[in-house]
Amino acid sequence: MPNLRNLTSNQRPRIAISVGDAAGVGPELAIVCAGLPAITARCHPILYGPRNVLDRIAGEMKLNLTAEVLDVGDIDSASVVPGKFNAATGQASFDAFDRAIADAMAGRVDAIVTGPIQKEAWYDAGIRFPGHTEVLADRTGVDDACMMLTSDIISCVLVTIHIPLADVAKSISVDSILRAIRLGADALSRREKRAARVTVCGLNPHAGENGLISHGEETQFIIPAVAAARALGLEVTGPLPPDTAFTPTVRAATDVYVCMYHDQGLIPLKALAFDDAVNVTLGLPVVRTSVDHGTAMDIAWQGKANRTSMMAAIEMAIDLSDG
Structure with missing residues (x-):
């Protein structure tokens, strides 16, 4: 050898x-x-x-x-x-x-x-x-490594990775979302040489519409994780409705997105940066x-x-x- x-x-x-x-x-x-x-x-x-x-x-x-x-x-x-x-x-x-x-x-x-x-x-x-x-x-x-896809124009950290869509809701937790926020913020802060701006996506359409079109995932898991991240001094926005989270205006104010499942982050990233993106395993x-x-x-x-x-x-x- x-x-x-x-x-x-x-x-x-x-x-x-x-x-x-x-x-x-x-x-x-x-x-x-x-x-x-x-x-x-x-x-x-x-x-x-x-x-x-x-x-x-x-x-x-x-x-x-x-x-x-x-x-x-x-x-x-x-x-x-x-x-x-x-x-x-x-x-x-x-x-x-x-x-x-x-x-x-x-x-x-x-x-x-x-x-x-x-x-x-x-x-x-x-x-x-x-x-x-x-x-x-x-x-x-x-136990809880995170996948981040990153390019010069968009970066996404995934809370869950290669699991069926039907299993996503039961696989997220306050801890897993908070970890993704922390790891993504740390990675982009080191790259940008300043505090990273994190945008967190909701799981459901319209980010759950205050519970009307969800099973409480935003209120039980995502909102508490965002609050915990803010308490750590991180600059975090969300949860935002996934269908408007990736507009040019929001992207201009975001260094890294935290996405609840694989395609939520990978579809916009590959649409915008298919040839340039890099996959980084955090944690x-x-x-x-x-x-x-x-x-x-x-x-x-x-x-x-x-x-x-x-x-x-x-x-x-x-x-x-x-x-």
């Missing part, structure tokens, strides 16, 4: 890039971005994934594979078909990510950047985690960022994938590693 400390520079943060599903666009984006002078000047990138597949992709796409590679994820390179995920590609992507977490927890790398996985491939491989965030929470012993003992797009199987290994989100994810991981 390679000693990563011997592979990396003491001056630059060591960034583990878990390349994602081998049949998707993650590996090609990782190869390209990890070799750019703008990246290598600031960090030492290490690609986590099956070396044989990375070599094949680099060869077929005529890419220069210059980054260090930690060979992890047992897979037959010849069997990988671009755009066709399966249990083997799912297991390989999981193994690479799992190793990156272990190395981050052990201090062998300073941050993790994740390429896109195919959740169906994980399922086919018998892996029952819904996604990256849940694996991170399990491996780091954190962990390790730094983790990710691209905010999927595996794009339809354009895998064709050189058509937009590298903007991968670049932004690596740059944010560097910034967070630097404190």
Whole structure:
């Protein structure tokens, strides 16, 4: 097993890039971005994934594979078909990510950047985690990590993540909402170098209309969480009706939104910043960022994938590693 400390520079943060599903666009984006002078000047990138597949992709796409590679994820390179995920590609992507977490927890790398996985491939491989965030929470012993999607124009923290919509109302609590507010405010305050302005969305249409079109979620959970956050000195607005929370006027007065469920935050964010957004997991003992797009199987290994989100994810991981 390679000693990563011997592979990396003491001056630059060591960034583990878990390349994602081998049949998707993650590996090609990782190869390209990890070799750019703008990246290598600031960090030492290490690609986590099956070396044989990375070599094949680099060869077929005529890419220069210059980054260090930690060979992890047992897979037959010849069997990988671009755009066709399966249990083997799912297991390989999981193994690479799992190793990156272990190395981050052990201090062998300073941050993790994740390429896109195919959740169906994980399922086919018998892996029952819904996604990256849940694996991170399990491996780091954190019960209530939060997902934040962020860009220069909009940032959203999610109170609940990958659960069915029917389960959202019973899954929110004062504590979980307050934690999302605190973590989002802290992250954006560090980025903006001032107190962050937080806007909290209601769960129901019209933010419950004073209980008329709700089961009391706003009054029982969201309003008390907002009050508790204000008592901590945080600048918090809400709960606002979700259908008006993302208007230009409100966005201009908001640094970070707290959203009750996945699509409440991801729909406006992807509509406004699909290519530029970065996924950051808050509340962990390790730094983790990710691209905010999927595996794009339809354009895998064709050189058509937009590298903007991968670049932004690596740059944010560097910034967070630097404190």
